[in-house]
Structure formats: structure tokens, C-alpha cells
Amino acid sequence: MLSPLIVTTAVLNGLLNGAVYALVALGLTLIYGVLHIINFAHGALLSAALFAAFFAYRLLGVDPYLAVFLLAPVFFALGYALQRLIIGPAARGDDRNMLLVTLGLAVLIENALLYAFHADTRTIELAYAFKTIDFGFTFLAVPRLISFAAVLVVTLLLWLIMSFTDTGKAIRAVAKEKLGAELAGIDVAHIYAITFGLGTACVAIAACLLVPTYYVTPTAGNAFVLVAFTVVVLGGMGSVPGALIGGLVVGVVESLGGFLFGESLGQVSIFLIFIAVLLARPRGLFGAST
Amino acid sequence: MKGLSLIAAVATALAAVPLVVHSNVVLNFLVVALLIALAGQGWNILGGYGGQYSFGHAAFFGTGAYVTAVLQVRYGINAWLGFGAGIAAGAALGAGIGALVFRAGLRSSYFALVTLAFAEVLRILASVAPITGAGVGTLIKLDLRAQSFQFQSRAIFYLVALALVVASLVITQLLERSRFGIWLIAVRENEDAATAVGVDTMAVKLGAMVISAAVTAAAGCFYAQYFLFVDSGIAYGTWISIEALLTPIIGGVGTVFGPLVGALLVKALGEGARLVTGDAPGLDLMVYGVMLVLVIAFAPRGLVGALADVRDRLTGRITAARSAAREAARG
Numbered sequence: 001m002l003s004p005l006i007v008t009t010a011v012l013n014g015l016l017n018g019a020v021y022a023l024v025a026l027g028l029t030l031i032y033g034v035l036h037i038i039n040f041a042h043g044a045l046l047s048a049a050l051f052a053a054f055f056a057y058r059l060l061g062v063d064p065y066l067a068v069f070l071l072a073p074v075f076f077a078l079g080y081a082l083q084r085l086i087i088g089p090a091a092r093g094d095d096r097n098m099l100l101v102t103l104g105l106a107v108l109i110e111n112a113l114l115y116a117f118h119a120d121t122r123t124i125e126l127a128y129a130f131k132t133i134d135f136g137f138t139f140l141a142v143p144r145l146i147s148f149a150a151v152l153v154v155t156l157l158l159w160l161i162m163s164f165t166d167t168g169k170a171i172r173a174v175a176k177e178k179l180g181a182e183l184a185g186i187d188v189a190h191i192y193a194i195t196f197g198l199g200t201a202c203v204a205i206a207a208c209l210l211v212p213t214y215y216v217t218p219t220a221g222n223a224f225v226l227v228a229f230t231v232v233v234l235g236g237m238g239s240v241p242g243a244l245i246g247g248l249v250v251g252v253v254e255s256l257g258g259f260l261f262g263e264s265l266g267q268v269s270i271f272l273i274f275i276a277v278l279l280a281r282p283r284g285l286f287g288a289s290t
Numbered sequence: 291m292k293g294l295s296l297i298a299a300v301a302t303a304l305a306a307v308p309l310v311v312h313s314n315v316v317l318n319f320l321v322v323a324l325l326i327a328l329a330g331q332g333w334n335i336l337g338g339y340g341g342q343y344s345f346g347h348a349a350f351f352g353t354g355a356y357v358t359a360v361l362q363v364r365y366g367i368n369a370w371l372g373f374g375a376g377i378a379a380g381a382a383l384g385a386g387i388g389a390l391v392f393r394a395g396l397r398s399s400y401f402a403l404v405t406l407a408f409a410e411v412l413r414i415l416a417s418v419a420p421i422t423g424a425g426v427g428t429l430i431k432l433d434l435r436a437q438s439f440q441f442q443s444r445a446i447f448y449l450v451a452l453a454l455v456v457a458s459l460v461i462t463q464l465l466e467r468s469r470f471g472i473w474l475i476a477v478r479e480n481e482d483a484a485t486a487v488g489v490d491t492m493a494v495k496l497g498a499m500v501i502s503a504a505v506t507a508a509a510g511c512f513y514a515q516y517f518l519f520v521d522s523g524i525a526y527g528t529w530i531s532i533e534a535l536l537t538p539i540i541g542g543v544g545t546v547f548g549p550l551v552g553a554l555l556v557k558a559l560g561e562g563a564r565l566v567t568g569d570a571p572g573l574d575l576m577v578y579g580v581m582l583v584l585v586i587a588f589a590p591r592g593l594v595g596a597l598a599d600v601r602d603r604l605t606g607r608i609t610a611a612r613s614a615a616r617e618a619a620r621g
Contacts, residue, residue: 038399040345090587095398096343097586100539103345104586107532108579114572218572226410229403271411278404279394
């Protein structure tokens with residue numbers, strides 16, 4: 001039953017799925033790394049982005065993969081505004097308050113979606129959604145390959161931004177030493193908002209990559225974010241390479257776990273890994289690069 | 291003690307409500323508000339006084355509810371014993387999770403995350419395990435007798451809920467004035483400093499978690515007896531984790547009466563939103579989300595704290611006016 005071929009296919013599919021987890025986790029870990037806070041609104045924002053991608057296709061006829069170029073800037077602006085206008089002023093720099101404000105936003109966004117669009121499940125049909133490519137030994141779905149490639153490109157772009165632009169340097173400075181950065185003339189509130197915007201843009205891109213093969217509901221994002229929390233914890237809070245590797249690992253674990261034990265136990269196993277890692281190695285398996 | 295006499299006054303006033311109000315709708319509303327106040331008081335002991343913000347108090351609520359229900363339905367155990375067992379099970383779970391989590395040194399965001407994860411694991415397990423009735427849930431047989439913890443009259447249910455809430459108020463009041471309570475507040479204000487002056491922060495947090503879990507579990511036990519039905523989405527759902535933290539934060543975090551005031555306000559606004567829009571799904575929760583953000587932005591000490599501020603300002607003004615008058619009289 002466990003032929004190497006089937007296992008290879010499960011592993012490859014896990015890697016492809018894991019790429020999207022990695023992207024969602026990347027947004028989360030970026031925000032954590034700089035603001036030192038877990039953004040509980042991440043899942044609700046992903047759900048909102050899924051709706052945005054869905055309606056961009058249904059109403060405007062924009063292909064989801066092209067919608068990336070529309071939604072990423074829009075959600076960047078949304079994230080920027082949320083942090084600058086709501087989260088920052090409301091929390092006044094207190095960690096516990098920030099947690100609660102993001103939780104409040106999550107409840108608000110999720111239920112606003114529920115109120116506006118009800119709990120109906122929506123999907124879109126695209127001609128290429130079911131296309132596969134024959135690799136000789138296995139078939140892989142085209143949308144998953146595209147999203148895998150897109151995630152690699154986005155990660156590379158993010159790395160370039162963080163490494164070589166002034167904004168990226170400012171973000172890293174704030175993450176390392178907030179007070180020092182402020183004394184050096186960096187506008188910390190602005191950098192916080194930029195970071196939140198980048199994290200939210202990651203979510204928008206993930207939504208565009210998901211929409212061709214996934215369904216849209218007001219709570220669809222939550223499933224991914226709980227996995228993303230696991231990824232972030234595995235990879236080390238605040239670590240970008242950790243998020244990428246962690247995402248791929250979790251994708252493979254889930255794929256193999258689902259294949260061996262069935263869906264709902266596969267889900268529990270992810271949570272148990274999550275709790276175990278938090279308890280045993282809260283810095284993450286790969287250690288955070290702070 | 292001033293606090294205890296205030297609790298006695300509030301308890302007497304609330305106990306008189308069924309003498310005046312006979313509407314089942316109003317009594318039902320009040321019972322649910324008291325239930326949430328109880329769950330919130332549990333959260334408040336750990337979160338409000340100890341500063342450990344749990345996002346997964348559903349774990350304790352659900353355990354209380356399931357233990358009460360399952361012991362009766364599957365093992366034929368008396369409802370009152372089941373009620374006690376539910377509270378004990380909640381406390382034990384609190385001790386277990388607390389020992390794991392605090393020993394690992396998880397704080398702030400990590401603590402919120404790991405409590406959320408525990409609640410989710412329990413929810414998924416309860417939705418597949420045969421003993422909980424899996425996806426179907428557990429239905430408690432209707433048996434309207436006092437020895438089965440079921441009452442014909444809403445008013446009696448209301449008084450039982452009130453008794454539980456009053457007990458939680460007394461516990462919190464005594465805690466606030468005790469040495470243990472002072473240690474707990476010290477942990478909230480600055481854990482490292484508390485450790486430095488010799489507070490056993492691990493033991494203090496663990497103790498608070500056990501009391502907190504027991505109180506929230508009591509709310510779960512009461513839920514099971516009142517609605518006679520439990521499933522995984524009700525017992526371990528995020529709704530109760532959110533309402534348990536929302537009520538003390540809206541009412542006044544780390545105050546004795548915060549959860550009660552918050553629960554009445556939150557439930558009133560939720561019902562109001564529902565009345566205005568005709569029960570549209572999501573709207574009452576939207577109101578909760580907005581309230582949470584607004585309270586943190588404008589009244590971080592909640593309603594009780596805001597009222598205290600207003601009182602202080604008024605008395606300050608009166609004192610100022612008096613001294614001004616005295617000055618004027620002196621010429």
C-alpha cells in the first residue's frame with residue numbers, strides 16, 4: 001500500500017500546499033517580528049481577501065492570478081490604515097491591549113462578512129483549475145504549481161525589500177531596537193503600519209492563489225491561520241526563512257498525516273505539534289533570528 | 291468589609307427581580323447574562339488580576355458542561371453530583387494546562403495562543419469522540435425536579451444562577467483583599483519584579499488558573515442544566531472564549547463587579563442589535579467586536595473604571611468648590 005510513488009506524490013502535494021501556509025505565516029511572522037504581537041485578525045483578513053478575489057473575478061472578470069496586482073496594494077493600504085488608525089492608537093503600545101484589539105477586529109471583520117454574504121460557500125470555476133502536468137511518475141495540479149512558484153517569488157521580493165531598501169532597513173532596525181530606531185529619526189508608528197501592511201498584503205496574495213481551487217466563506221481564513229500559527233511557532237516567531245521552511249514542513253506533515261490517519265485526526269495532530277513545540281521549544285525548532 | 295456589604299446589597303436587589311418581573315423572556319435574558327457573567331468572572335480572576343489573557347476559556351466551560359451532561363446521561367449520576375464533578379474537572383484541567391504552560395514560561399501572546407490551541411483540540415476531539423455524542427451532541431433528559439437540577443419555573447433557575455454569580459463575586463472580593471490576591475496583582479504588574487521580591491510566581495499563577503478554571507467550568511455546568519443540550523461547537527466553541535474575556539474587559543478588567551456589569555451591557559447591546567435588524571446572523575457579534583476595540587481605546591479600565599474616574603473628578607470638583615467658597619468667605 002505504501003508504495004514509494006504514492007508517498008512521493010503525497011510529499012510533493014504537501015510541499016505545494018505548504019507554500020500557501022508559508023505565505024500566510026510569512027505575514028504573521030513579519031508582524032510578530034516587528035510589533036511583537038500576534039495578529040489575531042490575520043484569519044479574518046484572509047477571509048476578507050478571499051471574498052475580494054472572488055468578487056474581483058465574478059463582478060469584474062479579473063483572473064485571480066492577475067488580481068494579485070490589484071489586491072496586494074489594496075490590502076497593503078488596508079493593513080497600513082488598520083494599524084495606523086485603529087490598532088496603534090487604541091492599544092497605546094500595551095501588548096495585552098494590542099492582542100485584544102486585533103481579536104476585536106477579527107470578530108468584527110468575520111461577522112461583517114457573515115452579515116453581508118451569509119454563511120454560503122462560494123467557489124469559482126476556471127478552465128485551468130483542474131489541469132495537471134504529467135511528470136512521468138506523477139501528476140501535479142497546475143494551480144498548485146503556479147502558487148508554489150508565486151510564493152517563492154513573493155518571498156524573494158520580501159527578502160529583497162527587507163535587505164536592500166531603506167524602508168526594509170528601518171523595519172529591521174525597529175524590530176531590533178525600537179527606542180534606538182526612534183532616536184535615530186525613524187518614524188516608528190509609520191514603520192509599524194508599513195509592516196502591518198506588508199503582512200496584510202501577503203494574506204491578499206495568498207487569497208488570490210487559493211481562490212481558484214478553494215472555497216470562500218466568512219470563516220474560510222481561520223483554518224489557514226491556525227495552521228499558520230503552527231508554522232510560525234515551528235519556524236520561530238519573527239523568522240522569515242523559518243516561516244518558509246516551517247510552512248513546507250507542515251504541508252508535508254498534514255498531507256502524509258491525512259493520507260495515513262484521515263482528515264480530522266490530521267488536524268488534531270497539527271495542533272498537538274503546535275502545543276508540543278510551544279511547550280518544549282517556544283523559540284521554534286529553527287530558532288528565531290532576531 | 292465595604293466590598294462584601296456592596297455585594298450583599300446588589301445580591302438582594304437582583305434577588306428581588308423575579309418578584310417584579312414575570313416575563314419569561316426577560317428572565318431568560320437575565321439568566322443568560324448571569325451565566326456569561328460567571329464565565330467572565332472566571333476569566334477575570336486569571337486575566338484581570340493575574341494579567342494572563344486566555345483566549346481559550348472555552349476549554350474549561352466546555353469541560354464543565356460535558357462532564358455534567360455525560361455523567362448524567364451515560365452513567366446515571368445525580369445532576370448535582372455531576373455539577374460538582376464538572377467544576378472539579380474544570381479545575382483539574384486548569385491545573386494540568388497551567389502546570390504545562392507556566393512551567394514552559396509562556397506569557398502574553400504565547401499564553402493566548404496556547405490556550406486557544408487547547409480549546410480547539412478539545413473541540414475537535416469532542417466532535418469525534420463517541421462518549422460526547424460526537425457530532426450529534428448530548429441531550430439531557432427532561433426531568434423537572436429539584437433533585438435533577440431542573441426547575442419548572444424560570445425564576446428558580448434565575449435565583450440559582452444569581453447564587454452562583456454572588457458566590458463568584460465573594461470569591462473575587464476575598465481574593466482581592468488576600469495576600470494571594472496581592473501577589474497575583476504583583477505578577478500582573480511586573481512578573482520579574484514580583485519574582486525578585488520573593489513571590490513564587492509559578493505557584494501564584496497556577497493557583498489563579500485553578501480558581502479561574504473552576505469558576506468558568508461552573509458556568510458550563512449551569513449551561514448544560516439550563517439548556518439540557520451540549521455539543522462541541524457550544525461547549526468548546528470560540529464564542530464562549532470571546533464572551534468570557536469580553537465581559538470583564540467591557541465591565542472593568544480586574545474589578546469585582548466588572549464581569550457582571552459587562553455581561554449585562556454586552557447582552558443588552560447584543561439583543562438590541564438583534565431586535566433592530568431582525569436576527570441577522572453576525573450582527574450581535576459585530577457589535578461585540580466594535581465594543582472591544584472602543585473600550586480598549588477609550589475606557590481601558592472598563593465601565594466600572596470609567597465610572598470611578600467620573601466620581602473622582604466630581605468629588606474633586608466639589609472639594610475645589612468648597613475650598614474656593616472658604617477662601618471667598620475668609621475674604
